[in-house]
Amino acid sequence: MPPPPRHVNHDLVPMGCPVHLDDVDLFGEGAQEHWYESYEILHRDAPVLRIEGGGLTDGADAFVLTKHDDVVAVVKDPERFRVVTTLRVDKHVERGLTPEEAYAESRSLMHASMVSLRPTQELYFQHRRELTDPWVGPGALRHREMIAEIAHGLIDEWIDDGEVDFVQGFARPLPQIVMATILGFPREDIGRLAAWGDAAVTPFVHGSGLRHELSAEQAEDMNLRLEGFQDYIDAHVAAKRADPRDDMVSFLCDVRYEALGRKLTDIEIAGIVHAMIIGGLETTQYALVEQAQLLCEDPAAFAELRSDPSRIRSFVEESLRLRAPTHGLSTRVTTRDEVFQGVDVPAGSLLHLRFGAANVDGEEFERPFDLDLDRAALTRHVTFSTGPRVCPGATLSRVEQQVAWATLLERLASIEYGDGNDWLHQPGIMLSTLRVIVRTTPAPTGSADSTPPATHDPA
Numbered sequence: 001m002p003p004p005p006r007h008v009n010h011d012l013v014p015m016g017c018p019v020h021l022d023d024v025d026l027f028g029e030g031a032q033e034h035w036y037e038s039y040e041i042l043h044r045d046a047p048v049l050r051i052e053g054g055g056l057t058d059g060a061d062a063f064v065l066t067k068h069d070d071v072v073a074v075v076k077d078p079e080r081f082r083v084v085t086t087l088r089v090d091k092h093v094e095r096g097l098t099p100e101e102a103y104a105e106s107r108s109l110m111h112a113s114m115v116s117l118r119p120t121q122e123l124y125f126q127h128r129r130e131l132t133d134p135w136v137g138p139g140a141l142r143h144r145e146m147i148a149e150i151a152h153g154l155i156d157e158w159i160d161d162g163e164v165d166f167v168q169g170f171a172r173p174l175p176q177i178v179m180a181t182i183l184g185f186p187r188e189d190i191g192r193l194a195a196w197g198d199a200a201v202t203p204f205v206h207g208s209g210l211r212h213e214l215s216a217e218q219a220e221d222m223n224l225r226l227e228g229f230q231d232y233i234d235a236h237v238a239a240k241r242a243d244p245r246d247d248m249v250s251f252l253c254d255v256r257y258e259a260l261g262r263k264l265t266d267i268e269i270a271g272i273v274h275a276m277i278i279g280g281l282e283t284t285q286y287a288l289v290e291q292a293q294l295l296c297e298d299p300a301a302f303a304e305l306r307s308d309p310s311r312i313r314s315f316v317e318e319s320l321r322l323r324a325p326t327h328g329l330s331t332r333v334t335t336r337d338e339v340f341q342g343v344d345v346p347a348g349s350l351l352h353l354r355f356g357a358a359n360v361d362g363e364e365f366e367r368p369f370d371l372d373l374d375r376a377a378l379t380r381h382v383t384f385s386t387g388p389r390v391c392p393g394a395t396l397s398r399v400e401q402q403v404a405w406a407t408l409l410e411r412l413a414s415i416e417y418g419d420g421n422d423w424l425h426q427p428g429i430m431l432s433t434l435r436v437i438v439r440t441t442p443a444p445t446g447s448a449d450s451t452p453p454a455t456h457d458p459a
């Protein structure tokens with residue numbers, strides 16, 4: 001199998017590139033620079049990798065699943081493979097805690113709101129259908145014009161400079177402004193919202209090992225950085241209850257949640273807003289950054305997309321497969337003894353689902369490291385997971401990426417790497433290139449079709 005065609009800078013990394021199974025360490029310092037090389041080794045030698053003592057309880061092990069079939073089988077069956085957050089929420093529910101009490105103990109707004117809004121899988125569906133789908137699920141299709149306007153505004157800032165850090169100049173602010181607009185928060189607060197968003201994802205960036213654990217100091221620091229977030233949401237909820245607008249927070253203030261036959265409380269709304277901020281900012285940013293790199297590395301693909309924007313949808317799906325923003329999550333626990341790829345996995349084991357590896361599994365995807373816009377069933381990738389717990393913001397993210405590239409391709413005649421890139425990535429479990437300097441040339445006005453491609457949610 002050929003080496004992954006992407007820029008990496010092994011020289012600057014503390015960890016050496018793995019050659020044998022013994023060298024593979026997905027979670028050590030610098031590991032993120034070698035993930036794709038590690039996946040080749042794991043697929044060949046240890047598609048189910050046991051991490052001794054890595055489980056959630058004393059003596060329990062964890063297992064890293066890298067095969068597409070295994071990851072899909074697990075996420076499709078939440079009864080047999082329990083979701084870790086659900087297990088945590090179950091404990092609050094069994095003790096009869098209110099959301100407020102659960103928040104006081106766990107300091108997690110998301111868990112607190114789950115105590116009342118969706119303690120069961122059935123309510124999970126209802127929660128999603130009634131509360132988030134209208135804004136970030138299928139309802140996100142109506143945000144296309146708004147997203148295009150934001151994309152144009154960002155491009156206007158740098159298009160005449162000929163060079164931009166694509167992360168700071170486009171990929172990071174776009175989902176931030178989109179999410180703030182959907183929620184109904186003012187644009188001038190984006191700096192604060194982004195800082196809270198950065199704090200909220202601390203475990204996924206700086207957490208250690210496959211359980212993303214924070215030290216006591218790191219946890220305290222995170223909580224300090226999150227201070228003010230709940231007050232901020234509460235203040236907006238109060239304002240929108242008094243003076244509703246056409247935004248998601250006003251909607252959440254007013255909607256009657258049929259599952260419970262009542263409106264939502266402040267803490268329930270805060271939990272949903274928190275989930276939108278955690279899930280909806282960095283992930284889409286990383287997708288856009290990887291897409292820019294793929295196009296810098298493949299000028300023919302850039303030209304093809306410019307001449308035929310109807311291919312953008314395929315490009316987005318294929319790049320999501322090839323460069324998944326969320327490489328792995330330790331989110332499931334086995335409820336009974338299982339066997340994956342001939343490996344015994346006892347009941348009570350923690351499963352680390354390696355979405356990034358499953359997406360380049362050569363048994364599922366022919367020529368897995370090629371960007372192939374004609375690949376059959378492009379949405380087979382598991383970047384958003386799949387099954388009943390599939391990412392609830394997948395449609396919004398897809399629309400953002402499709403509209404972003406429709407707009408960029410309309411405005412730019414070319415994109416290539418500028419000087420000063422070192423292609424280093426953020427630590428943690430997300431694929432995030434820290435800085436991508438690109439040189440661009442503006443397109444002659446009116447040279448490409450600016451119509452954002454039609455979108456549907458294939459998930």
Ligand code: HEM
Nearest residue numbers: 136275279280283284287325326383384385389391393397
């Ligand atoms: C490229 C962008 C994104 C990627 C790669 C991504 C990926 C994922 C994955 C892998 C999961 C775990 C699903 C599972 O456990 O089976 C997840 C859950 C989640 N995502 Fe996304 N996501 C993205 C964008 C978004 C956006 C835009 C939002 C919000 C607007 C969002 C909100 C969430 C939430 C709230 C959950 C937790 C759902 C639950 O409680 O089970 N995500 N996402």
